[in-house]
Amino acid sequence: MGILSWGTLLGLLFLSWKVPFAVAIFIVLYDLFWFLKTVYLFFHLRYSFRQMKRNIGINWIEQIQHESLHWEHIHHLMVLPIYKESYTVIRETIESLSQTNYPTKKIFILLAPEERGGMRGDVERVRDEFSHLFGGFLVVEHPANLPGELPGKGSNETYAVRRAIPEMIEPSGIPIEHFIVSVFDIDTRPGKEYFGILTHAYCVAPHPDRSSYQPIPVFTSNIYKVPIVARLIGFSSTFWQLMQQARPEQLVTFSSHSMPLKALQEIGFWHTDIVSEDSRIFFQCFEHFKGDWRVVPLLYPVYMDLVEGETVFSALKNLYKQQRRWAWGIENVPYVLRNFWKSKVIPVRKKIFWTFTLLDGFYSWATSSFIIFLFGFLPNAIGGPLFHQTVTSYNLPKITGFIINLSTIGIITSAFLSVQLLPPKDKTKHKWYEVLYYLAQWMLVPFTFIFFSAIPALESQTRMMLGGRFKLGFWVTPKAGQEDKNDS
Numbered sequence: 001m002g003i004l005s006w007g008t009l010l011g012l013l014f015l016s017w018k019v020p021f022a023v024a025i026f027i028v029l030y031d032l033f034w035f036l037k038t039v040y041l042f043f044h045l046r047y048s049f050r051q052m053k054r055n056i057g058i059n060w061i062e063q064i065q066h067e068s069l070h071w072e073h074i075h076h077l078m079v080l081p082i083y084k085e086s087y088t089v090i091r092e093t094i095e096s097l098s099q100t101n102y103p104t105k106k107i108f109i110l111l112a113p114e115e116r117g118g119m120r121g122d123v124e125r126v127r128d129e130f131s132h133l134f135g136g137f138l139v140v141e142h143p144a145n146l147p148g149e150l151p152g153k154g155s156n157e158t159y160a161v162r163r164a165i166p167e168m169i170e171p172s173g174i175p176i177e178h179f180i181v182s183v184f185d186i187d188t189r190p191g192k193e194y195f196g197i198l199t200h201a202y203c204v205a206p207h208p209d210r211s212s213y214q215p216i217p218v219f220t221s222n223i224y225k226v227p228i229v230a231r232l233i234g235f236s237s238t239f240w241q242l243m244q245q246a247r248p249e250q251l252v253t254f255s256s257h258s259m260p261l262k263a264l265q266e267i268g269f270w271h272t273d274i275v276s277e278d279s280r281i282f283f284q285c286f287e288h289f290k291g292d293w294r295v296v297p298l299l300y301p302v303y304m305d306l307v308e309g310e311t312v313f314s315a316l317k318n319l320y321k322q323q324r325r326w327a328w329g330i331e332n333v334p335y336v337l338r339n340f341w342k343s344k345v346i347p348v349r350k351k352i353f354w355t356f357t358l359l360d361g362f363y364s365w366a367t368s369s370f371i372i373f374l375f376g377f378l379p380n381a382i383g384g385p386l387f388h389q390t391v392t393s394y395n396l397p398k399i400t401g402f403i404i405n406l407s408t409i410g411i412i413t414s415a416f417l418s419v420q421l422l423p424p425k426d427k428t429k430h431k432w433y434e435v436l437y438y439l440a441q442w443m444l445v446p447f448t449f450i451f452f453s454a455i456p457a458l459e460s461q462t463r464m465m466l467g468g469r470f471k472l473g474f475w476v477t478p479k480a481g482q483e484d485k486n487d488s
Contacts, residue, residue: 001333001359002465005366005458012375013382020383024396027376031403034372038410044246045239049417051299052216052242060196061101069203075106075135075174076195077164077181077261081142081156082113085186087122093186094126098133102195108136108168108179112160116144116151138168146272150473154277157183158269165265179261180213183278188256189221190302197300198258210289211296212282213258214251216241218301220423226306228441230319232448234306235418245297250357253282253295256302263289275472276329283332286354287339291346316452324456328472330362330464366461369454373446376400415442 016023064071078097082090090111098104111127113119123139131137140160149155161181169176180202184190194215202208219234226234244251253259255278267288270277285293307322309315336358340351380393387393419438463470 001330001362002458002461004359004363005461008363008367009370009458012371013378016375016378017382017384020379020387021390021392023375023383024379024392027371027379028396028399028403030371031376031400031407034368035403035407038407041243042410042413044243045413045417048216048242048246048297048299052301055197055298055300056191056193058193058197059101060193060200064196064200064203067200067204069200071199071203073178074199074202075108075179076102076198076258077108077110077161077169077179079110079112079157079160079164079181079183080186081153081160081183082111082119082123082186083117083156084114084119087125089187090119090122090126091129093189094130096189098130099192100190100195101192102199104133105135107134107195108164108172109134109138110160110164110168111137111139112142112156113139114142114144114151114156136168136172138164140164140167149272150274152275152277152473153183154270154274154280155272157277158272161261161264161269165261169261176265177209177260177262180258181261181264182256182258184256184302185304187221187305188217188302189304190215190256191300194300194302197298201296201298205296207292207294209260209263210285210292211259211294212253212285213296213298214241214245214253215256215258215298215300215302216245217255217304218421219304219306220421221303221305222308223306223422224425226308227312227315227319228444229448229452230306230308230315231418232441232444233319233323233452235414235421236449236453238421239414239417245299248295248297249353251295251297252279254278255304257281257295259285274331275325276331279329279332280335283336283339283354287343287346290343291350319452320456323452324460325472327362327365327457327460328464330460333358333362362457362461366454366457369446369449372404373450376404411442411445415439418442 012023012026080093094109097107097109100107109131111123113123120139120141127137127139140163142156142159144151146155146159165176169179180198182198198213198215201213202211205211216238218238223231223234241254257278259281263285264281267284270281271284274280282293282295307315307318309318336354340346340354343351376397379387379396383393416439419435422438460472463472
């Protein structure tokens with residue numbers, strides 16, 4: 001993948017010098033393709049946004065009862081990995097779960113602190129305060145330096161759930177088949193109806209035990225404490241997930257997600273030696289169940305923090321590292337190519353679909369922003385005097401500029417939707433000039449996408465290509481009030 005991305009960028013640079021006319025035609029067609037794709041995704045975004053707003057306003061327990069669904073047997077295991085978060089963050093999350101519109105005795109809490117984080121005392125303090133409110137409450141500390149493990153969420157979650165089944169689930173007398181397991185970061189706050197809509201989705205899904213369930217991550221919990229660039233990346237991530245939920249055939253689990261506990265046990269839990277456990281678990285299930293696995297979109301928000309730092313510079317540095325870690329999902333490509341294609345039972349059309357979807361996604365992530373926002377100038381910049389005398393040279397910036405300006409329809413739409421997602425500031429409505437400020441920040445999209453999306457993606461692909469000591473470990477996103485103390 002790194003060779004493909006670098007080959008494209010360096011190839012366009014070389015060809016702009018040697019055959020600028022051909023590159024000019026390619027760039028015009030590429031920009032036109034992305035304009036049409038922007039229009040296509042715009043309708044998906046609008047649809048999902050309306051559905052999410054609608055779902056927020058529904059009492060899902062009442063909806064389940066109104067539809068006479070058989071749901072009383074369903075219980076939830078909430079897994080919350082912890083690494084150096086403060087007592088306040090942990091307590092506020094558990095308190096919010098205790099206030100959910102769902103019978104809390106059907107919710108089992110599994111707190112999974114890292115031994116190297118030194119948080120066990122604070123975690124047990126929270127357990128002692130809230131354990132009586134839930135059906136079960138267990139603290140499992142993940143030991144440091146276990147053989148064959150990469151320190152990170154995958155190894156943490158696997159160790160915790162393996163322990164929780166004999167120590168909490170089985171003693172409860174509730175069959176493991178009746179549990180849905182959800183994995184959230186400790187600072188993630190689901191809406192009050194999350195367990196209700198998840199239960200409803202499970203009850204009505206055509207294949208409930210062969211499905212993952214994906215909410216929409218909304219990065220607004222600390223939005224007023226972070227730089228503009230971090231806000232733009234957060235909104236862009238939210239909008240991308242909204243678009244994907246409107247086309248579930250391409251949906252892969254991301255960050256917070258849920259799935260049947262029995263299926264998780266059957267596949268052997270999360271891999272313990274990778275970084276991108278949230279997306280890998282989908283491909284593990286897809287392989288194990290011979291292509292009979294899908295992601296059900298919940299179209300319901302869970303509220304998450306954006307990256308912070310002690311200074312603006314450190315916040316931007318942390319943002320870059322977070323994007324690089326997300327882009328390290330490239331490690332799923334060799335997994336899919338190796339395991340899917342050697343399978344004799346996964347349908348060929350599904351092998352082709354997921355191979356193309358993954359390759360196209362990571363390739364576009366690393367290259368499209370460069371081609372759209374920068375490379376339109378290359379033929380005129382280095383194409384030589386003969387090309388400068390052509391009509392193509394004269395019209396190229398006009399044509400590409402016109403197409404990009406048309407594409408700003410999508411940016412403008414995103415800007416107005418982002419304002420609707422803003423939480424109240426100090427419990428008051430936003431003043432008109434504040435709204436204008438939040439709209440104007442979207443003018444930084446080209447800069448943001450190049451430096452905090454395309455470049456970290458290209459770095460991740462380069463590291464994967466080089467391998468060895470260049471591979472990334474699991475980088476823990478610094479939370480509020482924390483500074484980046486670990487590097488890869």
